[in-house]
Amino acid sequence: MSSQDIPEENLPAEQGGTHVPKPADEKNPFADPGLPPHEHRIQDIDERAAKRSERTVALLFTVSMLATIGFIASFVAIPHDKSIYVWPLGHINAMNLALGLTLGVALFTIGAGAVHWARTLMSDEEVADERHPIEASPEVRAKVHADFKQGAKESVIGRRKLIRNTMLGALTLVPLSGVVLLRDLGPLPGTKLRHTLWSKGKLLVNMNTNEPMRPSDIAVGSLTFAKPEGLEEHDHGFQNEIAKAALMIIRLEPEAIKDKRELEWSHEGIVAYSKICTHVGCPISLYEQQTHHALCPCHQSTFDLADGARVIFGPAGHALPQLRIGVNDEGYLEALSDFEEPVGPAFWERG
Amino acid sequence: MSTAANEAPRSRGKAPAGERVADWADGRLGIYSLAKANMRKIFPDHWSFMLGEICLYSFIIIILTGVYLTLFFHPSMNEVEYHGSYIPMQGQLMSEAYKSTLDISFDVRGGLLIRQIHHWAAIIFLAGMFVHMMRVFFTGAFRKPREINWLFGFLLFVLGMFTGFTGYSLPDDLLSGTGVRFTQGAILSVPIVGTYISMFLFGGEFPGTDFVARFYSIHILLLPGIMLGLVVGHLILVFYHKHTQFAGPGKTNKNVVGMPLLPVYMAKAGGFFFLVFGVIAAIAGIASVNPIWSIGPYRPDQVSTGAQPDWYMGFAEGLVRAMPGWEINFWGHTLVLGVFVPLVIFGLFLAIIALYPFIESWVTGDKREHHILDRPRNAPTRTAFGVAWVTAYMIMLIGGGNDIVATHFHLSINAVTWFVRIGFFVGPVIAFVITKRICLGLQRRDKEKVLHGRESGIIKRLPHGEFIEVHEPLSQEQLHTLTAHEQYKPVEIGPTVDENGVERKVKRTEKLRAKLSKSYYGEESQIPKPTVEEYKEITSGHGHH
Numbered sequence: 029m030s031s032q033d034i035p036e037e038n039l040p041a042e043q044g045g046t047h048v049p050k051p052a053d054e055k056n057p058f059a060d061p062g063l064p065p066h067e068h069r070i071q072d073i074d075e076r077a078a079k080r081s082e083r084t085v086a087l088l089f090t091v092s093m094l095a096t097i098g099f100i101a102s103f104v105a106i107p108h109d110k111s112i113y114v115w116p117l118g119h120i121n122a123m124n125l126a127l128g129l130t131l132g133v134a135l136f137t138i139g140a141g142a143v144h145w146a147r148t149l150m151s152d153e154e155v156a157d158e159r160h161p162i163e164a165s166p167e168v169r170a171k172v173h174a175d176f177k178q179g180a181k182e183s184v185i186g187r188r189k190l191i192r193n194t195m196l197g198a199l200t201l202v203p204l205s206g207v208v209l210l211r212d213l214g215p216l217p218g219t220k221l222r223h224t225l226w227s228k229g230k231l232l233v234n235m236n237t238n239e240p241m242r243p244s245d246i247a248v249g250s251l252t253f254a255k256p257e258g259l260e261e262h263d264h265g266f267q268n269e270i271a272k273a274a275l276m277i278i279r280l281e282p283e284a285i286k287d288k289r290e291l292e293w294s295h296e297g298i299v300a301y302s303k304i305c306t307h308v309g310c311p312i313s314l315y316e317q318q319t320h321h322a323l324c325p326c327h328q329s330t331f332d333l334a335d336g337a338r339v340i341f342g343p344a345g346h347a348l349p350q351l352r353i354g355v356n357d358e359g360y361l362e363a364l365s366d367f368e369e370p371v372g373p374a375f376w377e378r379g
Numbered sequence: 380m381s382t383a384a385n386e387a388p389r390s391r392g393k394a395p396a397g398e399r400v401a402d403w404a405d406g407r408l409g410i411y412s413l414a415k416a417n418m419r420k421i422f423p424d425h426w427s428f429m430l431g432e433i434c435l436y437s438f439i440i441i442i443l444t445g446v447y448l449t450l451f452f453h454p455s456m457n458e459v460e461y462h463g464s465y466i467p468m469q470g471q472l473m474s475e476a477y478k479s480t481l482d483i484s485f486d487v488r489g490g491l492l493i494r495q496i497h498h499w500a501a502i503i504f505l506a507g508m509f510v511h512m513m514r515v516f517f518t519g520a521f522r523k524p525r526e527i528n529w530l531f532g533f534l535l536f537v538l539g540m541f542t543g544f545t546g547y548s549l550p551d552d553l554l555s556g557t558g559v560r561f562t563q564g565a566i567l568s569v570p571i572v573g574t575y576i577s578m579f580l581f582g583g584e585f586p587g588t589d590f591v592a593r594f595y596s597i598h599i600l601l602l603p604g605i606m607l608g609l610v611v612g613h614l615i616l617v618f619y620h621k622h623t624q625f626a627g628p629g630k631t632n633k634n635v636v637g638m639p640l641l642p643v644y645m646a647k648a649g650g651f652f653f654l655v656f657g658v659i660a661a662i663a664g665i666a667s668v669n670p671i672w673s674i675g676p677y678r679p680d681q682v683s684t685g686a687q688p689d690w691y692m693g694f695a696e697g698l699v700r701a702m703p704g705w706e707i708n709f710w711g712h713t714l715v716l717g718v719f720v721p722l723v724i725f726g727l728f729l730a731i732i733a734l735y736p737f738i739e740s741w742v743t744g745d746k747r748e749h750h751i752l753d754r755p756r757n758a759p760t761r762t763a764f765g766v767a768w769v770t771a772y773m774i775m776l777i778g779g780g781n782d783i784v785a786t787h788f789h790l791s792i793n794a795v796t797w798f799v800r801i802g803f804f805v806g807p808v809i810a811f812v813i814t815k816r817i818c819l820g821l822q823r824r825d826k827e828k829v830l831h832g833r834e835s836g837i838i839k840r841l842p843h844g845e846f847i848e849v850h851e852p853l854s855q856e857q858l859h860t861l862t863a864h865e866q867y868k869p870v871e872i873g874p875t876v877d878e879n880g881v882e883r884k885v886k887r888t889e890k891l892r893a894k895l896s897k898s899y900y901g902e903e904s905q906i907p908k909p910t911v912e913e914y915k916e917i918t919s920g921h922g923h924h
Contacts (some may be wrong), residue, residue, distance in 0.1 A: 053886050057918075058829075058862040061855045063629030063636065102723055108488045109464060117665060127492045128664010142650025156634040157421035159621055162524040183730060214582045217574035218538065221584070235680075255678070261472055262458070271560075271679035277451035286831045303680060308564025308718060309585070310557055311682045325684040326557060327700045328782060328792050341577075341793055343699060345674025345706035345717045373718070377573050379711035 035177045042138040050340045063154060066320035088141035095134035099378065102126035145190040153223065206359040217377065222254075223348060231257040232277065232300065232361040240360045241277075243296050251315040252277040256363070272371050274303035274311060275351060277361075280320060280334055287336035293352040301337050307330055307344035309372045322348075345374055422644050423624035423637035427518070430511040431617075432648060433536075436655040437504040438610060444497040446598060451487055453479040454595035456551065456588040465672055473551075473676035476591045480550040480671055484780045501543050502668070503659060505691040508536045512732075516765050519753035520623045521736040523746065528616040531609050531735040538606050540691050545598035547669065547689060551591055554909075556677025560585065565699070568718035588678060588753070625752045626854040626863035632750050649884070650674035652666050685782060693727050697778025704861045732768060743867055757864045759818035760899045766814040769808035774802040822906040825861050829853065829909045830917050852918070862908055870896035 071078040102123060117125075137229060166171070185192050209229040231240040235253040246252060254275040259266060282297040301322075303311050310326035320334035329342030336346035349371050352364040370378055390562035394402070408527075422428075455475040459633065461468045465485045473481075488885065512532060516519055521529040548555045563585045566577045568588045582589030608894040618743045620634045630636045674683065683867075688696050698721035705716035739761065755762040778782055778799035832850035837845050851859070875883055898904060 057855060057914055058858050058911055060859050060863075061628050064856060072518075103488055104862075109485070120665075120667070121491065123488065124491045124495070125664050127489050128495075128662075130665060131492070132657045132659075134657070135653045135660055137921040139653030139657060142646045146643050146646035146650065150646060152638065152643070153636060154629075154636050155421055156629060157621065159635060162620065162748060168815045184547060197567045200824035210579065214587075215577040215578055217578050220503050222572065222834065226795050242681050255680075263665075267586050267588075267677075267679055269584055274680035295591030301878055308561045308699070309679075310560060310686070313682055321725070325782070326561065327680055328796065329461045329704070339704055340388065342796070343702050343717050345668060345715060359429070374706055374713045374715040375567040375577075376570050376572075376712055376714075378713040 039148075053177055057167045066153050069148065070154060079147060081144065084205050085141045085145045086148070088137040090258060092134045092137040092141070093131045098326065099127060099130035099134060146290065158352050216345055221272075221372070221375060221378075224366055224371060225259060225269045225274075226273055226363045227254050228288065228365050229356070230363045231356070232275065232353065232363065233257050242359050243298055243355065244277045246277060248279045248281060248297065248379065249317045251317075254353060255298070269308075272304065275300050276303045276312065276315070276322070278315065278320070278333055284334050286318070286334055287338075290334075290350060293350050294363075295353050295355055297362065298353065299333065299364075300353045300365060301331075301333060301348045304349070304372040305344060306339075306348060307342070307372075307373060312348070386814060405714070417780050418641045419639040420621075421635050421637045421639055422620065422622050423635055425625060429626075429651060430507060431649055433655055434504055435610065435614070436652045437500040437507060438606070438661060439498040439652070439661065440656055441504060442603065442607075444493045444500065445603070447493050447859060448483065448497060449599060450491060451479060451483045452476070452549070452595075454549065455593045456586075456902070458589045465505050468672065468675075469869055471676065474591065476549060476551040476669070477676045480552070484672060492660070492663055495668050496659055497665075498547070498658050498668045501539075501546065502689060502691075502752075503655075505539050505543060505689075508532070508539060509691070512536060513765065513769065516732070516735070517755040518623070518625075518761055519749065519758055519761065521741060522749040524620055524748050525623075525703050526719070526736045526740070528613060528620070529736050530733060531613045531616070533729075534607055535613065537611050538602050538609070538731060541599060541750030542602040542606065543689055544692060545602065549591060549598060550669075550671045551677050552674045553673040553677050553681060554671075554674045554684060554686055554755060556679070557682055557727050558692075560588065560679065560690050561696075561699070565718050565722055567714035568722065570714060570719065571710075586677070589680040614924075621750070623750050625725065625754070627860050628823065630812045632748070662860070687780060687783065689777070693776045693777070693779035694728075694772055697781075697799065698724055700781055701775070701778045701796060701803065703800075723878075728768075728771070731845065735764075742870075742899055744870060744892075745867070751863065752863065756821040757819040757905075759815045759822070760904050762818050763811040763814040767811040770810035771803055772808045774799055774806050778803075801876075803909040819904075819906055822908075824901075826906055826909050829858055829861050830914055833857075858914075863906065865899040866905055866908055867896075869893070869900045 036355045040136055071081050083307070106123040108121075108123050111119050113119050114120040114125065151266075162187070163169075180186060213260065222296070232254040233239065233256065234241050234245070241252070241254070242255060248366055254269060254277050256273050259269055259273065263269075277298060277300050279296075279298045280294075282291065282294070285291045285294065285297070285299070289338070293299070303313075305312050305324040306328045307324065307327055310324050312322050312324045312329075312331070314323040314325055315321075320332060321335050321340070322331045323329070323336070324331075324342070324344070327343050329344035330340050331337045331348050332340050333348075336352065339347060349367045349369050352369055353361055354364050383618070393399075453475045454744060457475045459475055459478055460474050461471050461473055461478055463481055463486060467480055468481065480494075483494055485491070515529065515532070546557070548559050563577055563581065566580065567573045569576065577585070580593070581587040582593075615747065622637070624637070627636075648884070675681075687693070690817050700719050702721045705720070707714040707716060753761075755765075760863055762887050778796070781792060781795040782800060784790065785795050832852040833848045835851040839849050839850040841847060872885055872889060875885055877883055
């Protein structure tokens, strides 16, 4: 609709054809010219445009109502385990999609309606509000200071030092009760972080089959995860124990082992290392057969399992602890002791 | 205030119900004096002022959806066998926390949607706060009298990070459990008290059976309680200080120009709440976030590749990934620098931005109130510093996802890590220099525009054949806007010898301040803005060419 249809009396008085910049102030062309005159919107001068805006807002609010009905209908009608294919999202839960979209539309259209209403129909005349300094006037300031001094004086806290000092003492001490109460949040560390479930004679049990292993079960180049015998998933405290005892077993050609101690603690090329990264304790699970490198997927610390599991890249600070293993009388792999050093991330008392 | 006067209008006819309710409330709460000051309060308009609103609204959405989730979530680490409706998990051992999260996702109708709204809103809340903070930083809105409010906002950002972290740890899934393990490892690295904090936080060794319940009370009560208080304080201060505004015709440091709260901002801001909520609800319907059912329950001996925290923890993650694994052993103790240093840098890096307003006000020595925002170009050193900070942050964000970057762009993980290690130091310096140059360039352009007018794009051929480009002079509004900013002069140390010829001791801090001041406001750091004289000289000679 063109502006020619707008009744003459509604048009702003001085709406020139072209925009001419106001001539600059003679004295100071940079001076603040004050608020620019208000420019009318089409809705301010044309009732039909205003009506159109009104209808748009009402339409948006109506769509919202319909979307809410749609939300309730989806909630009731769609089976909650129904999966549908939607391009490009793939297979997704139908109810979640329907609920999300209807709720989204119901909310969005309320917002869109309100904003459109504000932008087109509410007054858009800019108004200036005075600011006042945040700080108090000198009189108020003086009054407050005087009041405070009077109050302090009347309390005699400055004169009776004994009261002040004992009060400060009491108030300082009383929170200590709260601190003491926190003591039972947990046990003291003691040497807990130094020991695992491994000990002399404990069989190495395959994590997947839950069976003890013979050297012949482990192929050269393979990676096997193991736990100490007797530790079962359903046990109370399983999580805590496996967090320290988790083991990875690899088999190398004995001549490929570069580290002397590693060779000593191995059995026929089978070496057992803690699976818990010495950086911050993620389980290491990526093993590169060709290079004998193990990589922690969390922070990419890389250990050379053929060379004492020393760190060759990444943020870990020291090598993975090795478990000394051997074979018992029945030919099963067993631990010959606990880990010689604490497993997992380093800590202050580790040494 | 006589009773007769109060009763007079009522005897003539009953006042509308709303008015009577308001009168009733006013008699008990004194709401009219509050409304007098605030109902028609003026708020200025600028797109960047809505960033804070996004944060506020996503915070409200998080609280609403969070309360709903507590109705179904069981914050317990008891191990149970799963026999719910999600087939692939049948018979698996998992904690009750994980099981109830599965139930929310698969058995509670709409539960998945609310969970996803909650998580998406948290992501948007943190992102919103980050961007809002940058808006406030780059426009200098943190200057007096708003320093305290800057700190409130900063605390909200930090607490938001930890609330988010404790929240995504609650489902006790493999991914979040790995994140908790990472946190525990980081705590262990703290000298002297690390092991004690860890034992006390987890009720013993990791993972124990307590942390979900403890994180739960931290996540739903402690931190949100503090945050709610801070949000209210933040908003009260925004009202009390009145909003800042950009320079422009009619806008001064002593006024605020805009539209009234009732009705315009009631509708715009109120409507914006629904817009934000609607968009988040739609996203939550379309895009899955944290699909814990495909990740599995937590086991300390299992992990998946590509383990990533939510984006706002990526910075901390990056620091930990990039730091070389230094460890110092002495007298039976271990100093785990490889983890502890990132922890300290994380704190310091955030502290710098928190304290920045105080540093800048010390450098300028300016004790006045500032309600007119700076254009970032007009504060080149601050802008450059901010960009340098963001650059370091972003580089560490890349570092936090170095595995993802490496696999997606087919790069070597080692190369990405080395890039991050070097980039963390070099990147901010480069960013600082470039940003400062750009700011100065933009200042020159503004100056040029003021003195010579706007390029009209019209090429004119003069009678003697010369081509000139016609510049159109700026209006006084534009001239004012472009020259309204103040330019500080660098602080001088002053004479080191007093009038009696006695040498005065110049304090170290004084020297530092002068140095900083020079780097902020010296010749190298700002283009003198055009003066009226320059303008007159050039405009009077206009047309000569």
